[in-house]
Amino acid sequence: MHLLEVENLTKRFGGLTAVNEVSFHVDEGELVGIMGPNGAGKTTLFNLISGFLRPTSGTVKFKGENITGLAPHKIVNKGIARTFQIVRPFRHLPVIANVMVSLKSPRGARKIEWLKTDERKALDLLEDVGLSELMLEPAENVGHGDLKRLEMARALATEPDLLMLDEPFGGLNPLETDFLTKSILRMHLDESSRGIVIVEHKLYALMKIVERVIVLHQGEKIAEGKPEEIAKNKKVIEVYMGKEM
Amino acid sequence: MVATYVKRAYSSFAAHVFDVPPRLLALLLFILLLFCPLVKPGQSIQLILRDTFFFAMLAVSWDLLVGRTGQISLGHALFFGIGAYGTALLYQYLALPPWITIPIAILIGISVAPLIGLPCLRVKGPYLALVTMALPLILSAVIKYGPITHITGGEMGIGPLPPLIPTELFQRIGFSYRESLPLVELANYYLALVLLFVFSVVLYKIANSKTGMIFVSILDDELASKACGINVTRYKLMAFTISGLFATMTGAFYAHLVTIVNPWFLSLMHISFPTIIRTFLGGIGTIYGPLVGTHIYFILDRYVLEKMVQLPFLTYTQWTYTRLLIFAAIVIVLIIKWPRGIARFVTDKLQDLEEARDLDERGKWIWKTYKKKKME
Numbered sequence: 001m002h003l004l005e006v007e008n009l010t011k012r013f014g015g016l017t018a019v020n021e022v023s024f025h026v027d028e029g030e031l032v033g034i035m036g037p038n039g040a041g042k043t044t045l046f047n048l049i050s051g052f053l054r055p056t057s058g059t060v061k062f063k064g065e066n067i068t069g070l071a072p073h074k075i076v077n078k079g080i081a082r083t084f085q086i087v088r089p090f091r092h093l094p095v096i097a098n099v100m101v102s103l104k105s106p107r108g109a110r111k112i113e114w115l116k117t118d119e120r121k122a123l124d125l126l127e128d129v130g131l132s133e134l135m136l137e138p139a140e141n142v143g144h145g146d147l148k149r150l151e152m153a154r155a156l157a158t159e160p161d162l163l164m165l166d167e168p169f170g171g172l173n174p175l176e177t178d179f180l181t182k183s184i185l186r187m188h189l190d191e192s193s194r195g196i197v198i199v200e201h202k203l204y205a206l207m208k209i210v211e212r213v214i215v216l217h218q219g220e221k222i223a224e225g226k227p228e229e230i231a232k233n234k235k236v237i238e239v240y241m242g243k244e245m
Numbered sequence: 246m247v248a249t250y251v252k253r254a255y256s257s258f259a260a261h262v263f264d265v266p267p268r269l270l271a272l273l274l275f276i277l278l279l280f281c282p283l284v285k286p287g288q289s290i291q292l293i294l295r296d297t298f299f300f301a302m303l304a305v306s307w308d309l310l311v312g313r314t315g316q317i318s319l320g321h322a323l324f325f326g327i328g329a330y331g332t333a334l335l336y337q338y339l340a341l342p343p344w345i346t347i348p349i350a351i352l353i354g355i356s357v358a359p360l361i362g363l364p365c366l367r368v369k370g371p372y373l374a375l376v377t378m379a380l381p382l383i384l385s386a387v388i389k390y391g392p393i394t395h396i397t398g399g400e401m402g403i404g405p406l407p408p409l410i411p412t413e414l415f416q417r418i419g420f421s422y423r424e425s426l427p428l429v430e431l432a433n434y435y436l437a438l439v440l441l442f443v444f445s446v447v448l449y450k451i452a453n454s455k456t457g458m459i460f461v462s463i464l465d466d467e468l469a470s471k472a473c474g475i476n477v478t479r480y481k482l483m484a485f486t487i488s489g490l491f492a493t494m495t496g497a498f499y500a501h502l503v504t505i506v507n508p509w510f511l512s513l514m515h516i517s518f519p520t521i522i523r524t525f526l527g528g529i530g531t532i533y534g535p536l537v538g539t540h541i542y543f544i545l546d547r548y549v550l551e552k553m554v555q556l557p558f559l560t561y562t563q564w565t566y567t568r569l570l571i572f573a574a575i576v577i578v579l580i581i582k583w584p585r586g587i588a589r590f591v592t593d594k595l596q597d598l599e600e601a602r603d604l605d606e607r608g609k610w611i612w613k614t615y616k617k618k619k620m621e
Contacts, residue, residue: 050472052468052471052472071471072468072471072472073471073473073474073475073476073477076471076472076473076474077474081472081474082472083472084468084469084472088466088468088469088472089465089466089469090461090462090465090466090469090470091465091466092461092464092465092530093458093461093462093465097458098462100455100458101458101459101462101470101473101475102473102474104455104458104459104475105473105474105475106474107474108473108474118455154469154472154473155472157473158473158474
């Protein structure tokens with residue numbers, strides 16, 4: 001049984017087909033990348049899986065359970081957490097409270113570690129992503145790179161079985177990209193059963209860390225395979241570089 | 246033994262109240278109000294302040310819903326009216342004393358709030374504001390509806406209701422009827438003050454609890470709170486119900502103080518909109534802001550604008566609405582100048598001073614150590 005199974009997922013906005021009959025799966029402990037040029041339907045696919053949009057047709061199965069069309073907060077509590085492409089912090093709240101909101105959700109509040117208070121847990125999560133020094137700063141004063149990491153800490157606070165990162169490297173400088181890459185990899189090694197899906201533009205950063213890549217183009221899946229194979233795939237090169245004259 | 250406990254209590258009090266500017270400000274305000282009737286036992290200021298306390302409660306409860314959760318409601322008069330009419334109708338038809346009718350009216354408020362909230366909170370932003378604005382209008386139209394005015398009292402209202410603190414209470418101790426009247430007013434004043442204190446502390450606690458944190462997260466970004474696994478609808482309903490509950494309580498108590506209930510309790514012009522103006526005056530989203538804002542509003546209203554009634558070119562009714570216009574203009578200027586309100590402005594300044602002092606001390610310390618090193 002796969003962790004996440006997407007079958008023939010389709011989303012139409014009026015005449016435009018944003019996602020067309022896409023099927024793929026993610027196994028436990030797998031790091032999967034989804035790539036594609038602008039407007040390929042990557043974010044729409046994310047929104048469909050996490051419940052922010054209702055698919056026109058097709059099903060999403062998580063741990064064998066059909067979760068198509070469930071409310072977003074219910075899906076999060078089933079174990080799928082996501083981050084946003086454009087950071088969405090709670091601007092009035094301090095950084096640590098941003099994480100504690102997640103800890104107040106039913107899944108985040110599960111008492112696995114009895115001796116830990118919410119504050120302690122939140123601080124640990126912030127330490128993992130390297131934000132503990134900014135914990136009392138209101139989120140509106142925090143820079144973009146740190147907010148990206150805050151998004152990740154917030155998603156991790158619900159202890160997801162599947163983590164979906166929507167362009168985690170967007171707008172980051174090489175140094176920050178490197179740091180984030182490392183923390184994603186470390187997280188991947190620590191939690192051996194957690195699946196991770198990354199949508200990304202920056203192929204260089206993406207190809208280094210993922211085990212399998214799915215390529216979308218105009219809403220359709222055009223290729224799937226190991227990074228080395230994808231890099232040689234003719235169709236993919238065509239999509240990214242254009243046809244040979 | 247006792248001394249250590251007192252010391253510990255004092256230090257905890259100092260840490261929790263003295264070091265937090267808004268709390269210190271609120272405490273000073275309450276102390277001032279506590280001694281107000283003793284300094285000047287005049288009737289009119291006491292009555293005005295008593296009314297102020299009740300409208301401050303209403304503004305604080307509105308602030309929890311709108312300032313913290315971001316669900317704009319223009320129909321807060323609805324709950325105020327439900328509380329007042331609930332207790333009045335119960336008195337009229339069952340002849341129950343106020344100490345029973347008020348809790349029942351509050352229960353009605355609690356059960357009505359989610360029923361109204363569930364359909365209303367499906368819409369957002371300006372639409373929610375419009376829907377909620379319609380609600381008290383509908384209720385007052387029902388109350389004024391011809392065929393049932395003998396039940397609801399119509400325009401004339403229901404009254405007189407029994408006062409919360411009857412004069413007999415004092416007459417029984419030995420005061421004459423004439424002597425007990427000012428005592429009743431004094432008792433009412435302190436009752437209102439205690440209620441205001443309890444209301445604002447409870448609402449402040451709720452607003453700064455972890456539930457309040459989730460309210461603010463909904464205000465900031467609803468989608469992101471959903472992505473955090475928060476059942477947004479549930480928390481919105483919770484805020485709506487808490488806010489409605491406190492507004493209902495205010496209405497029920499106020500009805501027994503003025504001893505008459507009429508459609509005025511549901512009017513947008515006299516209840517809903519002034520509440521909003523008062524909250525903005527003090528600073529929205531702060532809980533202590535509306536407290537201060539309401540007092541400023543009443544001082545301006547009763548001691549400055551009231552005097553202008555003598556102007557020849559306006560009738561009294563025209564003047565009541567012009568007053569609201571003037572306040573609206575003041576608020577617009579304020580929002581441009583100090584968007585966080587007057588109370589927020591003061592506390593921000595206090596915080597800045599504190600930080601400046603800290604920096605100053607640190608600077609002095611650095612200078613000292615620098616000089617020491619130079620000497621060596």
